[in-house]
Amino acid sequence: MEAAPNPDAYDLLFAALAHPARRRILISLNFAGGTMSAGQIAELFGHAWPTTTRHLQAMEAAGLLRHERVGRTRLYHLDTSKLALGRGWLDWFERDPVHGGPRRSNDLERENHDPGAVSIEHRGRRS
Amino acid sequence: MEAAPNPDAYDLLFAALAHPARRRILISLNFAGGTMSAGQIAELFGHAWPTTTRHLQAMEAAGLLRHERVGRTRLYHLDTSKLALGRGWLDWFERDPVHGGPRRSNDLERENHDPGAVSIEHRGRRS
DNA sequence: GACTCATTTAGCATGTACGCTAAATGTTGA
DNA sequence: TCAACATTTAGCGTACATGCTAAATGAGTC
Numbered sequence: 001m002e003a004a005p006n007p008d009a010y011d012l013l014f015a016a017l018a019h020p021a022r023r024r025i026l027i028s029l030n031f032a033g034g035t036m037s038a039g040q041i042a043e044l045f046g047h048a049w050p051t052t053t054r055h056l057q058a059m060e061a062a063g064l065l066r067h068e069r070v071g072r073t074r075l076y077h078l079d080t081s082k083l084a085l086g087r088g089w090l091d092w093f094e095r096d097p098v099h100g101g102p103r104r105s106n107d108l109e110r111e112n113h114d115p116g117a118v119s120i121e122h123r124g125r126r127s
Numbered sequence: 128m129e130a131a132p133n134p135d136a137y138d139l140l141f142a143a144l145a146h147p148a149r150r151r152i153l154i155s156l157n158f159a160g161g162t163m164s165a166g167q168i169a170e171l172f173g174h175a176w177p178t179t180t181r182h183l184q185a186m187e188a189a190g191l192l193r194h195e196r197v198g199r200t201r202l203y204h205l206d207t208s209k210l211a212l213g214r215g216w217l218d219w220f221e222r223d224p225v226h227g228g229p230r231r232s233n234d235l236e237r238e239n240h241d242p243g244a245v246s247i248e249h250r251g252r253r254s
Numbered sequence: 255g256a257c258t259c260a261t262t263t264a265g266c267a268t269g270t271a272c273g274c275t276a277a278a279t280g281t282t283g284a
Numbered sequence: 285t286c287a288a289c290a291t292t293t294a295g296c297g298t299a300c301a302t303g304c305t306a307a308a309t310g311a312g313t314c
Contacts, residue, residue: 008147010144010147010150011145011146011147014141014142014144014145014150015141015142015145015301017137017141017145017216018138018141018142018144018145019138019301019302020135020137020138021302023137023141023216026220027219030219030220037260037261038260038261038262039259039260039261042261047302047303047304048303048304048305049260049261049262050261050262050263050264050303050304050305051302051303051304053261053262053263054262054301054302054303055302057262058301069310069311071260071311071312072259072260072261072310072311072312073259073260073261073311074260074261074262078220080220083217083220086213086217087214087217087218089144089150090210090213090214090217091214092154092157093153093157093205093207093210142271146271146272148272164290164291165290165291165292166290166291169291174272174273174274175273175274175275176290176291176292177273177274177275177291177292177293177294178272178273178274180291180292180293181271181272181273181292182272184292185271196280196281198281198282198290199280199281199282199289199290199291200281200289200290200291201290201291201292255314256313256314257312257313257314258311258312258313258314259310259311259312259313260309260310260311260312261308261309261310261311262307262308262309262310263306263307263308263309264305264306264307264308265304265305265306265307266303266304266305266306267302267303267304268301268302268303268304269300269301269302269303270299270300270301270302271298271299271300271301272297272298272299272300273296273297273298273299274295274296274297275294275295275296276293276294276295276296277292277293277294277295278291278292278293278294279290279291279292279293280289280290280291280292281288281289281290281291282287282288282289282290283286283287283288283289284285284286284287284288
């Protein structure tokens, strides 16, 4: 691969959400009030602990979790702000962006510059 | 692997959104009014056509696109209903999952009635 | 200090994702 | 019918994801 040498926040976010174990961790954390120890989380699954540890790291990299050491346990805290980023992205599709309502300048994509970096020239043809 | 022999709708959806090229395709389609030919889409990228074709297939598998043949071109149509699925999932984190109000509480051990299919039973001891 | 508990790090195996090029498919138009 | 066009399918290589087990770390306990 070489398409994403620098995965952006959206890459990390949606990739984090793409795995059922990770979604389940988030849901469970949410249910638990936002905080669980690594052990409690690991017990949710049949997976080996290191497997869950890595899921946790992936989500921490995506900014969905933070952790804190308390004695010999580690507490993981849910951080929902990044989820809002995902919601913001999805909201782009709630209306017709061209003929419909005004375009809010949400952040959206921004891989390089704007939403899709669209340059639609209808009737395109390549040589 | 064996964790996802049958990727569910959320897996497919979020995985589809995890790649910048695919997000850009969706944005572009939305921007263009919901429909573009495969060629127009392919021209958005420096990628080879087959690469884009496969992105399109991934999104079609996720239910985000449909296509239609018109003469020798193929028109891809945006289907935003599956995006609503993602929004619905994210909405689980907007409120207190237990009491329905604003986030609070710190209890563990909660019932299961959500997309993540949580079944928290702590005190489990894996042998 | 030695032992145990809680968790992570290291390292391995396998499958999938994603890029590519070459060939195939199906359509239109002469 | 043949050539050009629009797009997909086939097949390849590499990198990354995800599972595992074994070893390492760090914190309390005796």
